[in-house]
Amino acid sequence: KVVRLAVIPGDGIGPEVVAATVPALRAALEADGHRLDVTSFDWGGERYLRQGAAMPPDAADLVKKTDAVLFGAVGRPDVPEHELVWGLIIGLRQQLDLAVNLRPVRAFPGVPTKVRDTDGVDLVIVRENTEGEYVGAGGVAHAGSGHDLGIEVAVHSRRAIERAAHQAFALAGRRSGRLCLVTKSNAMRYGYPLWDRVVREVGEQYPGVELETVLVDAMAARMIQAPRSLDVLLASNLFGDILSDLAAVLAGGMGMAPSANVLPDAEVPGIYEPVHGSAPDIAGKGVANPVACLLSGAMLLEDLGHTDAARRVRDAVADTLRDTRHHTADLGGNATTADVASAVLHTMESQ
């Protein structure tokens, strides 16, 4: 079988971590007799500077011809951030209608963390991925008058909440049977109370899953204080964004957190991307941690049904991380991106 992979390396360290990942995915597939067919798209900041748009208007159609997308990162200091965010990654998430963003966080043995006692941390944030605070609605009244009023409109639809909730309950059912919904219904009166209501209703279809509802502020503290009390979290677009960066700390930092933008049971390709950004400060130095991207690649293989190949990548990453000589600077080591990539490949070959 052939896996048709779209690759969007993007900006900053994006191309570096993607380059460290594609060979591992290829090797993992070839070990099972499959082939990886890569189409690379030069979308991102450079294209914006050259052509005035981060991606072409038919970008969504182009990636729809592939099985899955591996995305690096976007963002560069000389391009207005929203041109790359709305013009590329949020744009694609919404145009492809990728309902949820799955953000697993797992503590790997051997990786140091700033939080004590993270052994065994293994949680997944199911982030609604198409709306909420990310709809881009609103405006500025009285602009420039000295009485400017910025109005930001968040939209939470039953449809989007239901889609995300079904994913979260199903996932919780396959894992611990516990689901934690994160809202802020004591302060926000319409959107989050609707979340509470709809998720409770969806939960009636999953009697085996126990639902707990936690306020986002309390959850932020609990994530650090008692991370092992958490398994599957369900959150809005904004809360999922904040909590997933925070959760990454439990695994050693942003260099460790993979994600999958998916619309399960649909024909549309998922976008798999490290949670970290383009990190312009370390870009071009070859020192970025490729683990988040490698693990995103493993999620990609898993979702395409290449379970063994996915496991091989994941196991090789875990094995590699046991040895501090393969830790990049963010983990306190001095390995290069290429060091990690070749250690992972080597480990896969000797498995």
Add this chain to the structure above:
Amino acid sequence: KVVRLAVIPGDGIGPEVVAATVPALRAALEADGHRLDVTSFDWGGERYLRQGAAMPPDAADLVKKTDAVLFGAVGRPDVPEHELVWGLIIGLRQQLDLAVNLRPVRAFPGVPTKVRDTDGVDLVIVRENTEGEYVGAGGVAHAGSGHDLGIEVAVHSRRAIERAAHQAFALAGRRSGRLCLVTKSNAMRYGYPLWDRVVREVGEQYPGVELETVLVDAMAARMIQAPRSLDVLLASNLFGDILSDLAAVLAGGMGMAPSANVLPDAEVPGIYEPVHGSAPDIAGKGVANPVACLLSGAMLLEDLGHTDAARRVRDAVADTLRDTRHHTADLGGNATTADVASAVLHTMESQ
């Protein structure tokens, strides 16, 4: 001089931590020859159940007759949360127009934390306190039709941003000269970009303060990864809420985080309250940690110009915490609320 203190013990552990605090404030003032005159208001969940409202309609006027308010906590399982939140604490903050919520977090020697390497952590979150995501605007379209759409409107006015920014810059000027603004302007296009713009403008009046702007997701991770890189943070109502619960973890948890709702340079009394809630699970057992409330009391004394009395309370709390026998359950000890209160009083007497 007489300090006229309004006390709102509220629900759950609120009355317990307030009872542990008032004697310390009194002792600290009397040591300087001042007097504490306490008016207690029975506002909260019980009043709601009895009279249908958590506080009377003239509540704001009543507290305006005092110099400052010490507030415990509200929330009880048998009362709809918004009745107590909007009907009391958010209501009072907004009616008194208390522009900012100051939330200092300091690591005390001797107090264990889940985060490694917190020695010397000492930061303050300046939270905008009157609007943003907390205006209560919005609605539900198509309610109950199966296509419900929850719409939540956040309002960010130049006036409120400027007020909060001036506080934050002035505070940063008296401290490290560094201010970190927290927004999310890559995803939200109107409110947070206005924050970025207005805060930058206000900053021109504070050439001695260096301004950095950080995305809220990145800040959540950085707060745990590199807390000592932070001094004064300026955040919207929602982001300040989330980040202050998180920051409390650096000091040992929610039981350690005080706050002050204030409108500086105005005649209106500030509301001083622990950041934690009513904690119904441990209420009535006498085991709540009163430190957050005691430190809120110290902020109250400080703002009323009783600098020495404030210092006495703070020093006594710090001294008390050095001894693990005075740690409550949340800090891993088995001291009761009363144990801590009497240890603090005793330490103050022997100073």
